[in-house]
Amino acid sequence: QQQVKQSPQSLIVQKGGISIINCAYENTAFDYFPWYQQFPGKGPALLIAIRPDVSEKKEGRFTISFNKSAKQFSLHIMDSQPGDSATYFCAARGGGGSNYKLTFGKGTLLTVNP
């Protein structure tokens, strides 16, 4: 059972455009939703995160939108740049007894063309 579903698998955007990646979750006990950015040969790096009591969080060109009732959240990258080309993973952290464990989506390969 895949608890965090991520789409699309790949995305091509022109420089200056908006990149949008979506995730949906099933477990209502999740209490923390981070996004990670991964470049080839490197480990994932925390990009931005949100908790379910907030509907939106913005850091620079990166924004998370969170819809608790729909159990969905999304990453928006404004003014996308070629340097943003990477794989992006959404994740959710379990509440209750496993509040340390992250469940990841399968990733989105973003390509930003110059």
Add this chain to the structure above:
Amino acid sequence: GAGVSQSPSNKVTEKGKDVELRCDPISGHTALYWYRQSLGQGLEFLIYFQGNSAPDKSGLPSDRFSAERTGGSVSTLTIQRTQQEDSAVYLCASSLQVDYGYTFGSGTRLTVV
């Protein structure tokens, strides 16, 4: 150190051999995690260490996998009698406390031939 250090960065081994993967977490980070990243898949939780508490081993895929953490710092993930399906990138992460974000290492790419 400044980041999470993993060694080796690449490992090619023959089917049936044992391998050891090492992780040096960020100094002072009490929580340590191992995840596995297979081609085209997300990251799969393997094991979690927190201080002197008993580790959560619930993500280990079989009894061929084991891990230890010595002195609350360095961790070793051991895979015995490796199989081709064990081929993946093994990622280690640490955090200051459970409720803080993870910092991942660059991983060990394991190839079983």
